[in-house]
Amino acid sequence: MNAGLDHIDLEIIRHLQDNSRVQLKQIGEAVHMTGAAVTNRIRRMEDLGVIERYTVKVNERLLGNGLCVFVTVMMKDYAHTKFQTFIQGREEIKEAHRVSGEPCFILKVEVPDHDALSRLLDDILAYGYYKINISIGQIK
Numbered sequence: 001m002n003a004g005l006d007h008i009d010l011e012i013i014r015h016l017q018d019n020s021r022v023q024l025k026q027i028g029e030a031v032h033m034t035g036a037a038v039t040n041r042i043r044r045m046e047d048l049g050v051i052e053r054y055t056v057k058v059n060e061r062l063l064g065n066g067l068c069v070f071v072t073v074m075m076k077d078y079a080h081t082k083f084q085t086f087i088q089g090r091e092e093i094k095e096a097h098r099v100s101g102e103p104c105f106i107l108k109v110e111v112p113d114h115d116a117l118s119r120l121l122d123d124i125l126a127y128g129y130y131k132i133n134i135s136i137g138q139i140k
Contacts, residue, residue, distance in 0.1 A: 068135035072103035
C-alpha cells in the first residue's frame with residue numbers, strides 16, 4: 001500500500017470521507033479497534049500528509065448558487081501564474097485543475113445566475129479563451 005497504509009487505515013479514511021464528524025469510537029467499533037488506536041492512526045496519517053485537511057460539503061443551491069458550470073480555459077501568452085493568482089481570489093471558483101493537453105485549466109464554478117457567470121467569464125478573457133458546460137445535475 002502507498003505511504004505504508006494498510007486496509008484498516010483505508011477503512012478509517014473511508015469513514016472520515018463519509019462523515020468527518022463521526023466519533024472516533026464509532027470508527028473504532030467498525031474497524032475493531034479502540035477509539036484511542038483510531039486516533040493514533042489518524043494522527044499518523046495526518047503527519048504523513050495522507051490526510052491533508054477536513055472539510056464541509058455545502059449545498060450551493062441553498063446558499064443561492066443555483067448554477068454549476070464547468071469552464072475550460074485555454075491560456076494566451078503563457079499567463080499561467082497570473083491566472084492561478086486570479087483563481088485564488090475568486091470565491092465562485094470552487095475547484096481548479098491544471099490539466100495536460102488542451103485546455104490548460106478546468107474550473108468548477110458555482111454562481112447564482114447567468115449575470116454572475118457572465119461577469120466571471122468577462123474577467124477570464126483577460127487570461128485566455130474559454131468554453132463552458134452547464135451542469136444539469138450531479139450524479140455522484
